[in-house]
Amino acid sequence: MNRQTGILLFILLVLSQSALAMEWKRLMIGDHLMVKVEIARTSVEQEIGLGGRDSVPEGTGMLFVYNVPGNRIFWMKGMSIPIDILWARNGQIVFIEHQVPPPSSLAGDRSLKRYGKGIRADMVLELPAGYAVNHTISPGQSIRLIP
Numbered sequence: 001m002n003r004q005t006g007i008l009l010f011i012l013l014v015l016s017q018s019a020l021a022m023e024w025k026r027l028m029i030g031d032h033l034m035v036k037v038e039i040a041r042t043s044v045e046q047e048i049g050l051g052g053r054d055s056v057p058e059g060t061g062m063l064f065v066y067n068v069p070g071n072r073i074f075w076m077k078g079m080s081i082p083i084d085i086l087w088a089r090n091g092q093i094v095f096i097e098h099q100v101p102p103p104s105s106l107a108g109d110r111s112l113k114r115y116g117k118g119i120r121a122d123m124v125l126e127l128p129a130g131y132a133v134n135h136t137i138s139p140g141q142s143i144r145l146i147p
Helices: 001-023 041-050
Strands: 023-029 033-040 061-071 084-090 092-100 120-128 143-146
Touching: 023 061, 033 041, 092 120, 092 143
Parallel strands: 033 061
Antiparallel strands: 023 033, 023 143, 061 120, 084 092, 084 120
């Protein structure tokens, strides 16, 4: 086995273990919209995010949870589908980036657009593209995990 094959196998192993270990929860947006979310808590889960997937089923998403509010910058590395990205702080949506497109296959890491600059958040939610508009999600609405 050459070095490149070994690295590829390691990455696939990490991806598969990360996907298996992901925690699923229910998230309430506003007073009535329930979304099933994968919780990305570890740095590995957060770095991979929804990268490498060819779809996000309707009514599901990925929630990035942080211990304290901070400037949460996201990029679309490894993404092949468009998504909506929602930033929340203290249980309230503070900003939404709609229809974020996947990068060109030719784009290098340095040229990838960054999203969320200047937005302080303790949670970030990735949803299928168009979900926020289709379900009238807007800044100011509450967002909370259901125990």
